[in-house]
Amino acid sequence: MxxxxxxxxxxxxxxxxxxxxVINNERYVRPATRARVEEAMAALGFQPxxxxxxxxGGRSFQIALVCSNPGPYYLHGLIGGLRGRCAAEGVRLIVHAYETETDELGADVLGFFRQMGFDGAILTPPIADNEPVLDELERAGTPYVRISPGAQLDRGPSVSIDNEGAARAMTRKLIDLGHRRIGFVVGHEGFSVSRQRLDGYLNALRECGVTSDGALIRQGWFDFRSGQAAAEQLLALKERPTAIFASSDDMAAGVLSVAHQQALRVPRQLSIAGFDDTDLASLVWPGLTTVRQPIREMAEKAAELLFSGSDERVVMPAELIERASTGPRPA
Known part of the structure; x- marks a missing residue:
């Protein structure tokens, strides 16, 4: 038995x-007693x-990852970064994906928390900036960590990158290659990082003395199809861009597909850059030049902060990854 x-x-x-x-890893157990109990559990093959x-212990041994799903590769990276740490802690990870367009977003997430009684939560944009949700978690004493918050940055622990600085660096890279008409595809308008990346693009143009043109800025939604739509609009301009910087790899892949459809040689006739460095960036042809956002590592760090009870606000480094999709401005 x-x-x-x-x-x-x-x-x-x-x-x-x-x-x-001992099972619940509580304090006030003598080391010798703890060792004796652990030896007995091992000898009996006991699994709590x-x-x-x-x-x-009055715990659920479950934490929630609450996220929108702007791209499957981004979500895969988050889950991959969290799974191992949760397993090591003996905690189950529950993923709650939601639609950002609903007016009941905050209420939906609050109902989810109240129903499940989680021990903690990891929040991604835009719910990471939802004040009623943060208020409720704090009221209930539920610890949380925010990934890439855009508001109230001093509220609770968080993990992020410098989105504005990373987008500025990528735009400057394109300018250094000789490009002056650089299209930009903005991410989902409900995400604070979208504005941050747009600011980086505009700031780089201004710092380099390049006049910004509103016709070169198109709205996207962090998905492949919106990248396609933005590319069709940009490439239909009378004076079309020689480079397009999309603020996610999924959108950049959409831009690339339109370039192929229009028989444009990339990067000889059109340079294309993305953001995130998800697996998709190296699967398309040619491989995407992109900003590496360390998604998996950010998720691992968020889990570490949650389990340790730290109130730290961590800014992780981003990296510009050069591949074959960018080159000098066409003559």
Whole structure:
């Protein structure tokens, strides 16, 4: 028969309550006693029930990743970064993806938290900036970590990159290649990072003495199809751009597909750059020059902050990755 907590207590010569404290990694257990209990569990092949742990410690042993899904590669990176750390902590990761267009966004997320009773949450944009959600989590005493917040930056722990600085560096790189008419595809308007990346593009133009042209800026939604639509508009201009910088790899891939459809040689006739350095950036042809946002590492750090109870605000480095999709301005 499968060993139970009573068997462990008898083998270790301690109370059931002491075994429970060891299982839940509580303090106030002497090191020698803890070692004896752990040896008994190993000898008996005892595996604590998660339900029993939750009942004993008043915990659910679940955390939530609350996210929109602007691109499957981004979400895959987040989950990949969180899964290992959650497994090491004996905690289940529950992913709640939501539609950003709904008017009931905040209420939907709040209902999800109240129903499930999570031990903690990791929030991505735009819910990371939703004040009622943050208020409710704090009221309930539920710890959270925000990824890439855009408002109230001193509120709670967070992990982010310098989106404005990274977009500025990419735009300057295109300018250094001789480009002056540089199209820009803005990300989803509900995400603070979209504005930050647009600011980086505009600031680089201004710093380099390049006149900005509103006709070269097109709205996207962080997905492939919106990148296609933006490229069709930009390439239909009488004086079309010689380079297009899309603020996500999914949108940049959409731009690339339109360039191929129009028989434009990339990068000889049109340079294309993206943002994120998801797996997609190296799967398309030619490979995308892009800004590497360390998505997986950011998720790992967010989990570390959540489990440690840290209130740190971490800014991780971004990196410009050069591939074959960018080159000098056409003669």
């Amino acid at each position: 499968r060993a139970n907590i009573k068997d462990v207590s008898q083998a270790a010569g301690v109370s059931i309550k002491t075994v429970s404290r 029930s998660q339900a029993a742990r939750a009942l004993a």
